[in-house]
Amino acid sequence: MFPTDPTVCEAFGHDLITGGAVEPDRYKAMRPNGRAFLKAAPYLPLPEGPDDEHPLLATSGRTAYHFHTRTKTGRSRRLHRAAPGPWVELSAHDAAELGVTEGDVVRVTSPRGTVEAPARIGRGRDGVVFLPFHFGYWDTAGEDHTRAANELTITEWDPVSKQPLFKLAAVRVEKVADGRSPAPAPTTTASAPADGSAVPPTRGDDDVREDIDVAEPPESPPTPGHVPNVPQPATREA
Numbered sequence: 001m002f003p004t005d006p007t008v009c010e011a012f013g014h015d016l017i018t019g020g021a022v023e024p025d026r027y028k029a030m031r032p033n034g035r036a037f038l039k040a041a042p043y044l045p046l047p048e049g050p051d052d053e054h055p056l057l058a059t060s061g062r063t064a065y066h067f068h069t070r071t072k073t074g075r076s077r078r079l080h081r082a083a084p085g086p087w088v089e090l091s092a093h094d095a096a097e098l099g100v101t102e103g104d105v106v107r108v109t110s111p112r113g114t115v116e117a118p119a120r121i122g123r124g125r126d127g128v129v130f131l132p133f134h135f136g137y138w139d140t141a142g143e144d145h146t147r148a149a150n151e152l153t154i155t156e157w158d159p160v161s162k163q164p165l166f167k168l169a170a171v172r173v174e175k176v177a178d179g180r181s182p183a184p185a186p187t188t189t190a191s192a193p194a195d196g197s198a199v200p201p202t203r204g205d206d207d208v209r210e211d212i213d214v215a216e217p218p219e220s221p222p223t224p225g226h227v228p229n230v231p232q233p234a235t236r237e238a
Contacts, residue, residue, distance in 0.1 A: 004032035016041040019159025046168060047156055048111075050127070054170035056094070058108060058129040060149040061167075064189045066134040074139060082202050086117040086147045087183040089130035090173065092194045095121045102198060103179025110169040113151035116176060118183035123194050129171055130191070 003009055012027035014020060016039055030037070050057055065082040066073045073079045088106050090098070100106055100119050108115045108129060115131060124130055131149040145151060152169040185191040186202040193199045 002034055002036045004037065005034055006032065013037070013039075014160045016160060017044070047165065048154055048168065048170050050170050054110060054172050056127055056129050056171050056173060058110065058131060058149075058152055058169045058171040059167050060131050060133040060153070063132050063134065063186060063191060065186060066132070068134065069136050069138070070134050071138065074134075082188075083132075083134075083184060083186050085184040086115070086132060086135040086149075087120045087185040087191070088115065088117045088173070089120045089122045089124055089185065089191055091124050091126045091128070092121055093126045094129075094173075095119065098173055098175060100173075100175050101179065102193060102195075103182045104175050105177040105179060107146075107174050107176045108152060108171050109174075110152040110171045112153070112155075112169070114146055115149065115151055116146045118179055118181075119175075120183040120185040120191055121194050122185075122191055129173060132185075132191075133166065 006012075006024065006028050009032070012022040012024055014022060063083050065079045088108055090100060090106075095101070098106075100121070102119065102121045104119050105116060106119045108117075108131065117131070122130070131152070133149040136148045137145060140147070150166060152171060153164075153166045154169060155164075157164045182193070182199040185193075187193060187196060187199055188202045
């Protein structure tokens with residue numbers, strides 16, 4: 001059973017295209033009665049796709065070594081060493097077309113902004129550029145905002161869930177400088193290089209060591225005789 005009965009449900013649902021709320025009478029006419037609703041939405045084209053000026057499609061995502069904007073994981077020496085900075089991931093075919101090799105600094109430009117970072121020649125799909133979204137500006141100096149993936153993305157969102165469309169942007173990529181070393185992308189995740197022979201393996205070695213003396217666990221807290229704000233059961237007189 002699902003909580004879809006009109007007397008107990010939290011909402012009557014929304015139109016998946018417009019986000020408009022479903023009217024109560026229309027909802028009741030579907031006779032929910034505890035049944036689940038499986039809604040299907042028609043296909044909609046991308047709000048922005050590749051064109052002559054921006055021929056590639058950028059998407060953003062995670063790496064295994066960081067969480068969100070790294071306000072915690074970025075302070076871990078081991079995790080920071082495994083993925084110390086942003087990168088731009090290109091397929092081997094696209095990199096060859098652009099004259100880009102592993103570690104070269106590239107500029108990714110969308111109609112909204114730019115990102116500059118070393119290139120990882122990876123194993124992704126041709127025509128798609130990947131950027132990790134973890135890297136912003138809280139741990140950098142200056143006002144040169146060219147490393148956050150969301151400099152490129154669209155200011156739109158899903159009409160029902162309000163989830164922003166951070167997963168696509170039409171972009172172009174150009175090389176701006178020769179690389180001095182491989183990109184900081186990990187070699188142990190989906191961002192592994194297409195040719196691993198020229199890229200050293202990812203290491204997260206940590207020089208921090210901590211010795212902890214074995215201690216007995218603390219005593220368990222006493223169990224209360226009565227949980228606050230919960231009525232006590234009635235007692236029967238003898």
